[in-house]
Amino acid sequence: MPVITCIEDLRELAQRKVPRAFFDYADRGSYTEQTLRANRADFEKILLRQRVMVDVSARDTSTTIIGQKISMPFALAPVGLLGMQHGDGEILAAKAALAAGIPFTLSTMSIGSIEDVAEATGKPFWFQLYVIRDRDFIRDLLARAKAANCSALVLTVDLQVLGQRHRDIKNGMTVPLQIKLSNIIDTAMKPAWIASMARAKRKTFGNLAGHVKGMESVNSLAEWTNSQFDPALNWKDVEWIKSQWGGKLIIKGILDVEDARIARDVGADGIVVSNHGGRQLDGAPSSISMLPKIADAVGSQLDILFDGGIRTGSDLVRALALGAKCCLIGRPYVWGLGAMGGAGVAKAIECLQKELVTTMALTGTRSVSEIGPQVLADWPRNTL
Numbered sequence: 001m002p003v004i005t006c007i008e009d010l011r012e013l014a015q016r017k018v019p020r021a022f023f024d025y026a027d028r029g030s031y032t033e034q035t036l037r038a039n040r041a042d043f044e045k046i047l048l049r050q051r052v053m054v055d056v057s058a059r060d061t062s063t064t065i066i067g068q069k070i071s072m073p074f075a076l077a078p079v080g081l082l083g084m085q086h087g088d089g090e091i092l093a094a095k096a097a098l099a100a101g102i103p104f105t106l107s108t109m110s111i112g113s114i115e116d117v118a119e120a121t122g123k124p125f126w127f128q129l130y131v132i133r134d135r136d137f138i139r140d141l142l143a144r145a146k147a148a149n150c151s152a153l154v155l156t157v158d159l160q161v162l163g164q165r166h167r168d169i170k171n172g173m174t175v176p177l178q179i180k181l182s183n184i185i186d187t188a189m190k191p192a193w194i195a196s197m198a199r200a201k202r203k204t205f206g207n208l209a210g211h212v213k214g215m216e217s218v219n220s221l222a223e224w225t226n227s228q229f230d231p232a233l234n235w236k237d238v239e240w241i242k243s244q245w246g247g248k249l250i251i252k253g254i255l256d257v258e259d260a261r262i263a264r265d266v267g268a269d270g271i272v273v274s275n276h277g278g279r280q281l282d283g284a285p286s287s288i289s290m291l292p293k294i295a296d297a298v299g300s301q302l303d304i305l306f307d308g309g310i311r312t313g314s315d316l317v318r319a320l321a322l323g324a325k326c327c328l329i330g331r332p333y334v335w336g337l338g339a340m341g342g343a344g345v346a347k348a349i350e351c352l353q354k355e356l357v358t359t360m361a362l363t364g365t366r367s368v369s370e371i372g373p374q375v376l377a378d379w380p381r382n383t384l
Ligand SMILES: Cc1cc2nc3c(=O)[nH]c(=O)nc-3n(C[C@H](O)[C@H](O)[C@H](O)COP(=O)(O)O)c2cc1C
Pocket: 025, 026, 027, 039, 077, 078, 079, 080, 107, 108, 109, 128, 156, 252, 274, 275, 276, 277, 278, 279, 307, 308, 309, 310, 328, 329, 330, 331, 332, 334
């Protein structure tokens, strides 16, 4: 087993363990991947201010988000098909998040269902909703999330139509799935993955199977989902969802100040500044470059969450310094899961946590609330 010291190590290991089609599905971005690259490149432009001789013997990483106390300023982002990176992926990731004291978000498009995760953890988690045409189905899904004690609804609004990932098409990750000889050979060389899938409780979309009439196979459910994306979706629908849900609402996929203001006006408790990890609008700015403007505009009126490109604990500090209250991480824990199952998710969380406390110390901060723009090297100028 290689020595794992950072998220990149988990990525490399996942690449060896997970069939190529599923690894690429998680790893890649839409079209030219300009936005995917910008999410990382812009983080590297933000320099931190080294401070010395501050007593940092006690450091507290805990904070609150939408009224919930969490042990560290990040949560696991919703990720579709998580259970294809490793059998029972949703359950393993939810347990690792619970053990670390941070929220796990279950995607609508997960393999493990709402009920599977609720039964395995016995604790509240966040549920992410894609709004689809079939409103009866949505009503049912929200009722199931409520029954499972989900403590927040994360409503994703940046996927009215699907951005294309060229690599998915070449790999046959399409609807219907293309079974290619190269995939069969590649998968045959990933025995640990095959074993984990053989043991897994589910192998199809857990939130849909048994709830969409006459559809059980992965292909028929994927086809149904594709026909259900709703380009007519608009803010009126968000009001309807809010009224159906009645609990904490986080709107995910805001990248524009104007949209952030509307999200505030419809009564969201929080927003996630996000470009869907560079998987939707290619050519959109990096999430981190938009964060300060959005935080300035609405940060005092709702909770600002952030995602896109976080790979280290120092990235967490950068995002908090620019106005985020909490971050979501996507690929880092997906790679951890693919690399080592639940232990890999725990490892990803641990890597971020350890670097977070070190970065806090070396920037002279002792608590999350102390992390502000003064930790940036070019403060008070903002170069993004
Ligand atoms: C494989 C994969 C699947 C995803 N599926 C969903 C999803 O089902 N719902 C959603 O709101 N966002 C989804 N996202 C976006 C993530 O929630 C998050 O916004 C993004 O991964 C953050 O960027 P990062 O991967 O650089 O951390 C997905 C991302 C990845 C990588």
